[in-house]
Amino acid sequence: MSTSLGTLEELPEEYRAAMADAGVAPLWPMMRNVLPHGAPKPVTATGHWSYPALRPLLLRAGELTPVEKAERRVLVLSDPGRGAGAMMATPSIYVGMQLLLPGETAPAHVHTPSAVRIIVEGQGGYTVVDGEKLPMEEGDLVLTPGGEWHDHGHEGTEPVVWLDALDLPLFVYLEGSYAKEGPLQAQRNRPDASQVEYRAAGLAPARRLGGAPRRYPMMRYPWARTEAALREMARWAGDGPVEMDFVNPETGEDVLPTMGFTAMMLRPGEAVRPPISSTSAVFHVVRGRGRSIVNGTPHEWGPKDVFTAPCFAETDHLAGEECFLVRIHDRPFQEKLGYHEERAR
């Protein structure tokens, strides 16, 4: 493989002008930009958003901008490699911190990207998806998959904050991102599917001839159940991180086509050195304090913080105390591209 390729400047001026007129360009001067040797060159940089710093800014937005003027009162966590305003935290994942005040509602809408909320603080918030009312309790994972009508409301007395994670960058890249609005949905008078059909792991409603489960059968993953499962695993697991993937209870596949979610438990003092992965990741700290080093950059994190790791990052975690995190990643998308890769360290 040649190490130095021809440059644009080496070509005669009249030839360059003729190419521009014809709407073509030579590949060789640009090829290393799109196909670097050995490993990709991510633009994305690791970021860390401390919740104690973010929270006052979010509450201020609640004072400055009524929800009717914002529709979604969100502070976007922009990838530092692209700068403030970038609508992405990693190449494939957008995250934003959203505030809903008591009595507020977000209008019913549907969009092409898929979204997941992780509830950060507050009680009384809810999301309605396809008529199913999903209570939002701290740490819960609530899905609003692409193409599913949803709206939000708040019946409590304190601010509710959640982290939105969307595969928005992929849809923007595909020029396929759009939304529609409609009237608030009628709510079915019953608890959500996590409390009815899918109460116990390993059990699903009996199959009947001609009957098929919904494409997204369970929209809410209550944190209390996730934490209990992690703790039980930790009792019996050997060394190494205790991790569980959030899956579709009917298929065992990831909860969404593009984004994956993994709950992590780190024991007090535990150090974790995961393999290098082709996936990018957003970490949300549900509880606990610790330190992660991403590509040499240290992040001292605490409860409700968010930090990110670009593709192929060298990441180390050290738990200062018992910690629970949720890792949002793009493995499902990469697997669909036939691409997902891990490298030992």
Ligand SMILES: [Fe+2]
């Ligand atoms: Fe939405």
